[in-house]
Amino acid sequence: MVIAEVPKLASAAEYFFKMGVEGKRFRPTVLLLMATALNVRVPEPLHDGVEDASATELRTRQQCIAEITEMIHVASLLHDDVLDDADTRRGIGSLNFVMGNKLAVLAGDFLLSRACVALASLKNTEVVTLLATVVEHLVTGETMQMTTSSDQRCSMDYYMQKTYYKTASLISNSCKAIALLAGQTAEVAILAFDYGKNLGLAYQLIDDVLDFTGTSASLGKGSLSDIRHGIITAPILFAMEEFPQLRTVVEQGFEDSSNVDIALEYLGKSRGIQKTRELAVKHANLAAAAIDSLPENNDEDVTKSRRALLDLTHRVITRNK
Template sequence: MEIYCICSMQVLLLMATALNVHIPESVGGGVGDIVTTELRTRQQSIAEITEMIHVASLLHDDVLDDADKRRGIGSLNAVMGNKLAVLAGDFLLSRACVALAALKNTEVVSLVATVVENLVMGETMQMTTSSEQRCSMDYYMQKTYYKTASLISNSCKAIALLAGQTAEVAMLAFEYGKNLGLAFQLIDDVLDFTGTSASLGKGSLSDIQQGIVTAPILFAMEEFPQLHAIVYQGFDNPENIEIALEYLGKSHGIERTKELAMKHANLAAAAIDSLPESNDENVIRSRRALVDLTQRVITRNK
């Protein structure tokens, strides 16, 4: 669920530079010179808060999933135990709340509070899903937004609000983060079937072994309705996993998932292209980098 190859802090700092088009350029060089020190500091705080929430969610997820590795490294819960992992996540969330309160911006506080709510809602949806919901692409995409895309989308919007941007520009920032997050997760779903344990840092087929039905299987079910019966039965039986993989191999599930990821990546790039024009080279470079990131999401192999 995490944007690891593309650090959320990197995205948000690029977004800050890409949106701070009304701040006069100060004396000196460097990409940060187009913004005032105070604004840049507040926007960097959003990036730090986002990263703390992100890491806290990973620590809690590993406990819930009983994971023993995180990107090829022993997870904190496996090394130090569940109690310490939960407390570490709670500590990061508390520090994020303190930093958020210091910004004294009620709209930004509301956005980030919504993120935390969405993370819990997404995890709850995954844990309590019915057989019918597991077969629904709409349900899957909503869960994916809550678990993966809400954090980066609302944080991008917060960056825009702190810069004093219009509601329209703030929504474009939100759309960029939302579609970038969805594209990332869709490719992650593909890699769970096509990647190796070494590249992913987790066992291949991790999701389906946990009974989690993702986009490639959902698309395969559209081509082979008989796969519904297997999904309804669940994947506690290894034979059901083998049957599902056989159907997936005969389907266009992987290709269609990649196509859907590309669609969201293109929507993210379009959001950046729709921002008000600027002649500032730093703004232009940052926007170009944000567009480039949408392609990195699609072409990554880990």
């Protein structure tokens, strides 16, 4: 899907799809499990060796959603790295660092355009609208992060809305798209959406924790990267609730490294990390509840996939990278 006519553009677009730096493939994994969890079985040969054509076509269309989702995700990473002036990603040099900002932006644009072409091929207006909304949300979330007022930077509600736009919208709407392609009811589609939304929020909250507690080697990027870029995340927001004087430091900004040290000192004395983990657990539990609320189905493949989706809610909150 990312083949380009210009070799340099092809190399840039494929940069984070190569073996070894392709990432965790978290989103495609969730979506393919969701497809089977919603009673869509992996096509098996019939007795005469011919596969069920309708099942095969549906599975192919749902796999296309997983591929589109990953392309949108990688495109957003390429653009974010340019905006953040990042020099590493997934343990290697970021694309903008290796090939320059212009090519990184173009590679991200190319991936989005290829995602749009693949999306149009599905010929499903509702699914196209869902994924188009995701791209809008990514831009909105990034803009919210760049243009915050003092009150907004210190607001947990604002932070969670921004986090939904930047992180959870993609997986929640993609899960809903999987359900819609399967012809599921509106109620089941909402449960799929709720699973993706809460799993995505839990994932990002743990990311926020790891930015303070992880190391560059385990994260594949510099730890403390958010606060050094002036981005205030859940642990600091929770610490601010306990120590209101921390707000003065936040408002001064973190260009001065001494303010980073002061903020970390307050964070260490607070329950900011613990409260962020607790909020992540809350969202993980909501994701699990959505799976438990799906209509009963005794099919072995469906049961296994639902169990795997439940297992992911646990893995998301216990991971260390």
